[in-house]
Amino acid sequence: MIKTLMNYIKEYKSASLKSMIYVSIEVIMEVYIPYLMADLVDLGISNGDMNIIFKIGLYMIFCALISLIAGALSGKYAAVAASGFAKNLREAEYENIQNFAFSDIDYFSTGSLITRMTTDVMNIQNAYMNIIRTMVRSPLMLCFALFMAFRINAKLSIIFVFAIVFLGIVLFLVSTRVHPKFKKMFKKIDNLNSSVQENISGIRVVKSFVREEHEKEKFTQASDDVYNLQKAAEKILIFNNPSMQFTVYCCILAISWFGAHLVVSNSMTTGELLSMFTYVNNILMSLMMLSMNIVMITMSISSCERVCEVINFKSTLTSPDNGLKEVKDGSIDFDHVYFNYGQVDEGYVLEDINLHVDSGTTLGILGATGSGKTSFVQLIPRLYDTIKGSVKVGGIDVRNYDLKVLRDNVAMVLQKNVLFTGSINENMRWANENATEEEIQEMCNLAQASEFIDKMPHQYNTHIEQGGSNVSGGQRQRLCIARALLKKPKILILDDSTSAVDTKTDALIRNAFMEKIPDTTRIIISQRVSSIQDADQIIVIDDGKIIAKGCHEQLLNTCEAYRDTYLAQQKGGDFDEQ
Incomplete structure (x- = not known):
């Protein structure tokens, strides 16, 4: 799975690397500021030395500016890399879906494929942005802050070790239990999208049979299934923040208690204690961000599996070498x-x-x-x-x-005639993108479509709505027949495709076939x-x-x-x- 995903970072590897470098600079500057603050208090404020205060203050301002600029650049490159990565994944999915046999689409379902190209890719995009930014920042901040804390006072810093072990156990338990919930939830989202897609595409049938209430109940059931699974997952996730807050307060209390004793016994300066409080915040905020991102990554693992399944799926029907x-x-x-x-x-x-x-x-x-x-x-x-x-x-x-x-x-006009958004000319050129105006008109004459096209205000430039909703069933059938003829096929298949035209027009179409395309098998x-x-x-x-x-x-x-x-x-x- 990781190997598959890495193939689609491609041209965004450079942006990913830049984001990680800039976030590292941001962290170094942020960690160094509390260390300077300790010197500011102990060497400047305690001694009343304005030169030292001014000098160290400038250093702190410089570090803050560098941190700000590096953070902004890191965010910019992370956004570029994550968005590009998501774009490549969507394109890879869509490209492979074009090679699917009908049976492959039946296997996944239309609703599931839509979910995998939208919701799942969005989850992966967010997770990747956090990986190259927050998941780099948090461990670095944790390590550097721990290093500085141990440098100030090794004994007092042992408190952080216990905090990290405790939170590590909590995160492991939460992530292992929440992953199966999210996996089931995405399958329910597939069902939800399928319900919406089916309802919208068949809305005329729904209204003609007055089945709106039935469709609402069906959608509500699918929505409730997603809600119940998400609620079950959130019941596990709620242990994350209380555990974090409990650890933060315990660390603050422990450092306050033991730090005060060390200051009183002259084993630690006031400035160092203030720095330790800052490092408490840095370390625990890093752990909090780390825990939140682990939860997000846990959720995105299910999305990664689903996206990779589509990308790596080998169609049951392939073209021979x-x-x-x-x-x-x-x-x-x-x-x-x-x-x-x-x-x-x-x-x-x-x-x-x-x-x-x-x-x-x-x-x-x-x-x-x-x-x-x-x-x-x-x-x-x-x-x-x-x-x-x-x-x-x-x-x-x-x-x-x-x-x-x-x-x-082999040109095939199916039972369900499909036209696409665009002009009549654009729809005709689905069969032959190089077809001339004369060829299009000839085939429309052959399919008895020109009689109603010529009456339209814009004729062959008339705009067709999605699915051909602004033309009648018979007109739609004749346009689809004309489009098939533009392929100049050796075999023409009409699958009940003149059912919506009258018998006279049907006879005219068949006679035209006999006269104009005698060499085509019909x-x-x-x-x-x-x-x-x-x-x-x-x-x-x-x-x-x-x-x-x-x-x-x-x-x-x-x-x-x-x-x-x-x-x-x-x-x-x-x-x-x-």
């Missing part, structure tokens, strides 16, 4: 394919799938909700890997292709038989198996499920009734 850089054509073969999301040999989502699709043809897929249609097409661009069997594109197993090359040749998943009846080949999937395949006329004669669906829709029945 020296993967093939060219896809010959859009032909597709499924050879005895078995698949499930749990990676176990039971309960297959897809079972013994065998299919050949010629390049440039159209494949229609019909099946009930949950039958495995989407899982089927997600294997083609290798969003998931098969459990058994192989999926081939262009006659080559998809696992042998370079992932980027394969996915650049896969259309639809609940409407009318959307797939002109396909070269149609398959009917039920419970993860292909129960029938053929053209429209053949299936009407041989497949009861297909025929019943067609007849129900011809009579105006529910499209999903199959």
Whole structure:
């Protein structure tokens, strides 16, 4: 874990080192001032010597100024180093998340990944700032102050040794017991963030079903879980400050008692006793800061583990070394394919799938909700890997292709259409960042999107809100189809992506595909038989198996499920009734 984190300090090593050097200078000056104060009292004030008072006073002012400047510079470089370190960690997490397979994201959960990139990184940033500043300052102050105290009076300074041992035991007990609490708390924060993310993304559904109270109760439960764990951790942490205060007062009383006897017996001067009181404050304040930082570091250890888990996580789906850089054509073969999301040999989502699709043809897929249609097409661009069997594109197993090359040749319009904040042009260029205005307009014409774009005040420069919330479902679908076409793919997959458009527009889109992209293999998943009846080949999937395949006329004669669906829709029945 430490090795992983150290890799991301990188260019901020210099700032970290400067912060530690400046804080060391700050400490040396602070520790030296009480020593000068003892001479000021014993040599200057006691003897009434103004020259010595003036001289030592100047030295003290000089030391205070140096300490102030060094402290400010230390704080500046600590802030730069900690902020830069946090930036690198966030970037490393985000970069690795981009390589995650869908199953990897499911493993972590969206809420957990958000927590690890925000709350956990912030904890690490704060802990690192304290490590290079306070965790350097406190031990140095402790050591130097102890050295000066022993130099003034070794016997009296033994009091500090007992204080350090006592506080060390308390800190050890507190930190070892509080760490498991924080570890559990961060998991609950994951659940809290997941609840918020799910609620906000599905707020329209929540309001349409009037489930606000249910969502409030769910959030309250998640919030209470975090509260209860944090409260349990704080119940342990509260022993820290009382123990510190108890030690401080005991040390002051002990030094006052024994120091007074030493002054009376002339074994110690008044100035030295005053210095000892200052060193009491320095030593015990150092211990207090040290204890607080140990608690913070204890809390951040859980965050470090969680961040490193994301950074070091190896995706279950990776691009092969020296993967093939060219896809010959859009032909597709499924050879005895078995698949499930749990990676176990039971309960297959897809079972013994065998299919050949010629390049440039159209494949229609019909099946009930949950039958495995989407899982089927997600294997083609290798969003998931098969459990058994192989999926081939262009006659080559998809696992042998370079992932980027394969996915650049397979365009997929999912059931849930996603648009991003920005103009229509900017959204289109997600598929091809070098696409010209003419190419964008051509593909929007092909997807029947230009008819509503041309009516917009700013046309292709119209701003799209996050998720495409300022356009209708049908408009969103057509924009997503146009974006997919801009990739000029060898395989185009439409996963029920024309469900929100009328049948006339649906027919226009399909006819445009036949005329404009005849060499592209087209896969259309639809609940409407009318959307797939002109396909070269149609398959009917039920419970993860292909129960029938053929053209429209053949299936009407041989497949009861297909025929019943067609007849129900011809009579105006529910499209999903199959």
